[in-house]
Amino acid sequence: MRLFAVALILAFGTPSLAEILVPARAIRAKEIIGAQDLVPKSADVPGAVSHADEVIGKEARVALYPGRPIRFSDIGPPAVVDRNDVVSLIFNRGGLTIIAEGRAMGRGATGEIIRVMNLTSRSTVTGRIRSDGSIEVH
Structure with missing residues (x-):
């Protein structure tokens, strides 16, 4: 050997x-x-x-x-949203835009998908993090 x-x-x-x-x-x-x-x-x-x-x-x-x-x-990449941050949820389809507040259930950088709880309805949704820290709901 x-x-x-x-x-x-x-x-x-x-x-x-x-x-x-x-x-x-x-x-x-x-x-x-x-x-x-x-x-x-x-x-x-x-x-x-x-x-x-x-x-x-x-x-x-x-x-x-x-x-x-x-x-x-x-x-x-550096995280834009931390767990438990209050973020804006943005739902945009056609001519309809709905904006609500949510609480981030995870941590992530721009472009990542995380779960967010809608503070009004208490339902959990998923969305993509935007560069300004808001979440674009799918």
Whole structure:
């Protein structure tokens, strides 16, 4: 087995290390990542983030620890709506527009679908989060 590994190294050379980004400090979940929070590291980690523009301004979905690689599944767009926020529900069909207040049952970023409870009727609906924090009901 050892001879096989040596033969592979001689045939293909030593594996080259790529530059990835790792946290410079512990980053808690739901925290926005800034340029000062990242440092480069030479390592070969498939699926790890390697460009700062892919991370800066994103929100950590899980806790990120110093020196450990950041994967794309660990980050996402910043949330616009938090759980229990009072939001505007907008229902728009044809020429009819209905606006009501609702309470967010989950947390999400622009474009995500969440459940919201209508405060008047107490019924639960689903809708897509708009950039202004209102919910477009389906």
